[in-house]
Amino acid sequence: MRLESTLNEPTRPDQQPRTPSPRPGGRSARVRADVVAATLAEVAEKGYDGLTAEAVAARSGVHKATLYRRWGGIDGLVADALTASADQPWPLPDTGDLQEDLRRITQEVFSVFTDPEQSPTPTALISAAQRSDAGAAALRDFFTARHHQAAEVAERAVTRGELPAGTDGAEVIRAATAPLYYRLFVTGEALDARTAERAADAAALAARAGLFASIPTDPEPDTAPNTPDQ
């Protein structure tokens, strides 16, 4: 999961014309790229409470007042950085088996947020995003995009006949990854590879049982059929 911005290099002019400014190809774009890059670098280094408008201004070479004018504050900087990351394409596994695909996805999440090299930026970014409405909205969009992309894994499983028709693919993804994010961003508990695997397996199991189908195949998936009692 890449949260780095597309705009790291000032030489890419109009990748993200979200604010259709009258000067999309010139200095404004350069400024935006520099600022987003500086924001990501700062947030990775100092964490989200160490994130300062002055530091971003100093690092990017853009005046502090400009930051406040264009982004309205730290919140906007974070939101913009997140938005820039949202439409990043994302390599999806396609092993032909839902459980294995989900395992790879949760494994990927695990890797990113466990690797001290990669984790700081996305971790700080997600934490920072929760602090403002703008950030929260950007974060919601970000995850919506991710869920939508990753849902393909489940949709392929439906096509294969592995999952019941009408299965909500995004919901399968949420089920698989939620336990990881829950530990990372709510309880603060440690994360291990086995947890990642179990989460994927549990999601695959529930999906196969039809729990994520719009009209559940079997509303009460326990009781009679499979009661693996001991």
Next chain:
Amino acid sequence: MRLESTLNEPTRPDQQPRTPSPRPGGRSARVRADVVAATLAEVAEKGYDGLTAEAVAARSGVHKATLYRRWGGIDGLVADALTASADQPWPLPDTGDLQEDLRRITQEVFSVFTDPEQSPTPTALISAAQRSDAGAAALRDFFTARHHQAAEVAERAVTRGELPAGTDGAEVIRAATAPLYYRLFVTGEALDARTAERAADAAALAARAGLFASIPTDPEPDTAPNTPDQ
């Protein structure tokens, strides 16, 4: 899930002698109670970024400098408020059926965080806790305590023969509640009753399949062998 402090009423002297101060029964205790109560009230009213040391000082009648001396800042206030909530006993369902117990638990979480009357305090408290090391530690302790308490639901199921021996009860609870917290505190998506129910059902299903047993009953609950490659 009650996150309110035990120390709302200044007339309870030594309920929480965490800091074994030389004067546990006197003014210090009163001050702490007032401050914790004021913190909860403030955080509920103004959210976690509206939480100000000065406001807490004003509301509690305690000087600002005292707050910084005893609690070290907003972080400490939040952490203390959380700590005070951690050992609150918590009514557990006991319906004789794991799935139903889990449903009631997730339903309870859903209710608390959906009800505009109850949600502000715990929501803001959890968000605020993630902003500092002290808060994060207190939050971890809080959830550890909650998981441990709620694990009884799974342990009873083991006793009943409903779940395989060696099942990690806390893990079952985490699996059941994670999707809710994931939406509430990570993605910011809306939460509905059906999601709560599905999460409980999925957790029950996975638990019955032995996914949360220390030595999984059936490590690969689907397909025959596991050939990770295609």
Next chain:
DNA sequence: ATCGTAATGCGACTGAAGTCGCATTACGAG
């Protein structure tokens, strides 16, 4: 009742976040 000590009250001080008005620069159109 008295005294020593710790905790609190108090107000001034520091530093940084965020704002404002104005000067300057750079883009884009003609």
Next chain:
DNA sequence: CTCGTAATGCGACTTCAGTCGCATTACGAT
């Protein structure tokens, strides 16, 4: 090339979070 305009640079100013030294109060022990 020239000009109009929008964006940025600039520095001072306001505001508030957080700190410090000292005076005062209240607790607990003798």
